[in-house]
Amino acid sequence: MTLRPYNFSAGPAVMPTEVLEQAQAELLDWRGTGMSVMEMSHRGKEFTQIAEEAESDLRELLNIPANYRVMFLQGGASSQFAMIPLNLLRGKTQADYCNTGIWSQKAIAEAQRYCSVNVVTDSTANKFTSIADPSTWQLNPNAAYVHYIANETINGLELHTPPQVGDVPLISDMSSTILSRPIDVNQFAAIYAGAQKNIGPAGLSVVIVREDLLGNPLSFTPTMFNYKVMADEKSMYNTPPTYTWYLAGLVFKWLKKQGGLTAIAETNQRKATALYKAIDDSDFYNNAIELRYRSWMNVPFTLADANLEKTFLAEAAQAGLLTLAGHRTVGGLRASIYNAMPESGVKALIDFMQAFAKRYG
Amino acid sequence: MTLRPYNFSAGPAVMPTEVLEQAQAELLDWRGTGMSVMEMSHRGKEFTQIAEEAESDLRELLNIPANYRVMFLQGGASSQFAMIPLNLLRGKTQADYCNTGIWSQKAIAEAQRYCSVNVVTDSTANKFTSIADPSTWQLNPNAAYVHYIANETINGLELHTPPQVGDVPLISDMSSTILSRPIDVNQFAAIYAGAQKNIGPAGLSVVIVREDLLGNPLSFTPTMFNYKVMADEKSMYNTPPTYTWYLAGLVFKWLKKQGGLTAIAETNQRKATALYKAIDDSDFYNNAIELRYRSWMNVPFTLADANLEKTFLAEAAQAGLLTLAGHRTVGGLRASIYNAMPESGVKALIDFMQAFAKRYG
Known part of the structure; x- marks a missing residue:
């Protein structure tokens, strides 16, 4: 296998080397x-086979029920962010949204163009470092659905288990957490995810919707933008992004080879635990997120002396550790450690961080 | 260079072998x-460079003025089909559309959801084998724009020069003809094209709009779907389809190496002329399109005995000539001969057609 630098990009993100080689x-x-x-x-029959295999492998990995x-x-x-209200208000005029970070805000802004949005929980006051316990959320019984971002890619804030919202349909943007662990699809009305983190290259989204909500x-x-049309046409109402779909299919097969989502979840948890421990064990690094909401996928951190950030990034790149800058809207540093980031990459990052802290701390 | 079979797919279509090798x-x-x-x-700086080079090469190839x-x-x-009326009605409620084939009909159906559509010319009566001379079109002076499909991919009907429509903005879907020859962008308010014919893989569209029409x-x-937002954000309001964009950039560089659009147009005209001549010279094959509207890119044809189609397709595939079936909605046969189809491919197809006619005619 080719040896390459470790790329911690938040997305488009590193792909499994074996997938790229194939x-x-x-x-x-x-x-x-x-x-x-x-x-x-x-x-044609060749691409039809590729497309169908990708769907069936994804269904197997996520254990997606037949009525989705x-x-x-x-x-x-x-x-x-637009297609959810356009398709799933279903005659209602109100929807519940969680505000747990920058992507939540974008989802809310777009939804407000189509319905009345009730913000059920808002992490603005704690600067997106925590989420109020779901049992305290102010749910609206007339809401068409409850929407939340499962993992805030920029803020590094993750809701690790789906909130209990009673009979109101629950919808989740899982762009940066899908396929990182098993989920119970039955708890959701809809799940969607941009591909460019755990699925494949940018330019593709996976949308999983309970079929009784369509139409x-x-x-x-x-x-x-009409889910019913796209679902009935098997995502081929028009020409789909065929090559990206194929690459997503290769990633699904790679995931199955890794042992599926239970196995990858264990690896992901070990990776995240080790990296957070390295941060917490040092006065040189800091991550402010409340422990139970720390993301497994995106680990933002700051340096005690923010002036050292540029030096950190330059020396990390020289050590073969790429794309560790935080998002331009929040600054700081961030290591994204999606499925395709091997444990050796996280270990190399930790080693570098410890050595850097020794040199400059 | 790798020798491969000749693939006459209408799209996603053959890519230049040198591009795939790079x-x-x-x-x-x-x-x-x-x-x-x-x-x-x-x-990041690497992809920013790739994206900017692709745009600047495309601007050079099509000689796109700075105000687009x-x-x-x-x-x-x-x-x-939706974004055009959503963005370019600009307070008006009527638009002119040409009906020259199956894609025209789809564009019209979508536009009718947002405005009153006046069909200025309709080729239904001649079964999409001809187009009334643009001087006879019933233009509406209150139309927000005039829309036409420059090349009907399924029907093989092409309007080789833009119609003169006075002061009303002219908009063209050039999906299957863009980059096949030079065009004068100044004659258009907007031009758009899906990538999967002459630009690159599916999953990308190029849209060229005069900037005073935005907002x-x-x-x-x-x-x-908001042009102004996407234009102001340089197509990076969200994560764009980066890999497909990169491949499009490689195709643009390949085109420049071929001598640009004047050179490729000469080749394309030779290819089309040779293939239509082979069809016209034989009683065994037929193409019903009026001569001056015959497409350079998509050449549909029928056999005198339609029962031989399956045999034709099977024997062609054995001879390394792939994907020659007509579109499922119209049947028959079709050879798509985009920029990336070399003259040797068209020659091989003609040789095969002549030998097949001798065997079965």
């Missing part, structure tokens, strides 16, 4: 067809 | 960064 090997000729996957008609539709769409989670969109919904 | 060579490591392009942060914005978006032409969308336009 893609490389068959880039000009997929299984003797003489065609690259990106040159295939999306309705799975869609492979374009536009990222930002498109879903009642707002009248002005663009056809390409 | 993508393959740098798939795991783009220029010593240790990252695949698909693993790079879209806001270029966007690299998701969703394909089908999303543009007046319908109130309920999803933010991701």
Whole structure:
């Protein structure tokens, strides 16, 4: 296997090296067809097989019940911020949203264009370092749904178990946490995720929706934003992003080879635990998130002396540890440690952090 | 260079072999960064360079004036069918549309959800084999714009020069003809194209809009469908389809190496002329499109004995000539001969057709 630097990008993020190697090997000729996957008609038998296998592997990994539709769409989670209210208000005019970070705020702003938003919990006061216990949330019984961002990629704040919201449909943006551990899909009305963290390259979103909720969109919904149309056409109402879909399929097969989500969850928990311990054991580094809401996937941290950030990033890059800057809106540092980041990468980062603290602390 | 079968798919379509080889060579490591392009942060300096070079090469190829914005978006032409009226009605309530084939009909159906559509010319009566001369079109002076599909991919009907429509903004879907020859962008208010024919893999659309038309969308336009937002954010309001954008950039560089659009147009015209001549010279094959509207890119044809189609497709595939079936909605046969189809491929197809006609005619 090729040795490469460790890339801690928050997304587009590192892909499993084995997946890239397979893609490389068959880039000009997929299984003797003489065609690259990106040159295939999306309705031909070759790509149909690729697409169906990807869906069936994803269904197996997440144990998705038969009454849920799975869609492979374009536009990222930002498109879903509109598609959720456009499709799932279902005649209602109110929806419940959680505000746990920057992505929550974007989801809320878009939803407010289509309905009355009730913010059921707001982490602004604690600067997005904690989330009020779901039992205290002010749920609206007339809400069409309750929406939350399972993992705030920028803030590093994660709700590790779905909140209990009674009979109101629960919807989650799982862009940066999907496939990091098993989930019980039955607890959700809809789950969506941009691909570019744990699924594959950017330009694809996975949307999982309980089928009885489909078919009642707002009248002005663009056809390409209509879940029912896309689900009924198996995500091929128009030409889908075929090559990205194929790469997602390779990632699903890689995940199965790793032992599925139970196995990857154990690895992810070990990786996160080790990195947070290194931060907590040092006065040089800090992570302010309340322990039970610390993200397994995105670990933001600051240096006691913020002036050292540039030096940290430059020396880390020289040591083969890439893309550790925090998001431009919050600054600081951040290590994203998605499924494809091996434990050796986290260990190398910890070793570097300890040595850096010794040099500059 | 790798020898591969000739793939006549209408899209996703054949890519230049040199482009695929370059993508393959740098798939795991783009220029010593240790990252695949698909693993790079879209806001990092490496991808910023890739994105900007792609835009500047496209501007050079099409000679796009400075007062036009270029966007690299998701969703394909089908999303543009909604985005055009959502963004470019600009307070008006009527728009002119041409009906020259199946894609026209889809564009019209979507536009009718947002405005009153006046069909200025309709090729239904001639079964989409011709287009009334633009001088006879019934233009509405109050229309927000005139929309036409420059090349009907399924029907093989192409309007080779833009219609003169006076002061009303002219908008064209050029999905299957863009970059096949030089165009005068100044004649258009907007041009859009799905990538999967002459630009790159599916999952990307190029949209070129005169900037004075931006900023007046319908109130309920999803933010991701708002041209002004996307243009102001340089197509990075959210994470764009980075890898597909990169591949499009490689195609643009390949086109420049071929001598640009004037050179590729000469080749394309030779390819199309040779193939139509082979069809016209034979009683065995037929193409019903009026000569001056015959597409350079998509050449549909029928056999005198339609029962031979399956045999034709099977024997062609054995001869290394792939994906020659007509679109499922119209049947028959179709050879798509985009920029990346070399003249040798068209020659091989003609040789095969002549030999097949001799065997079965």
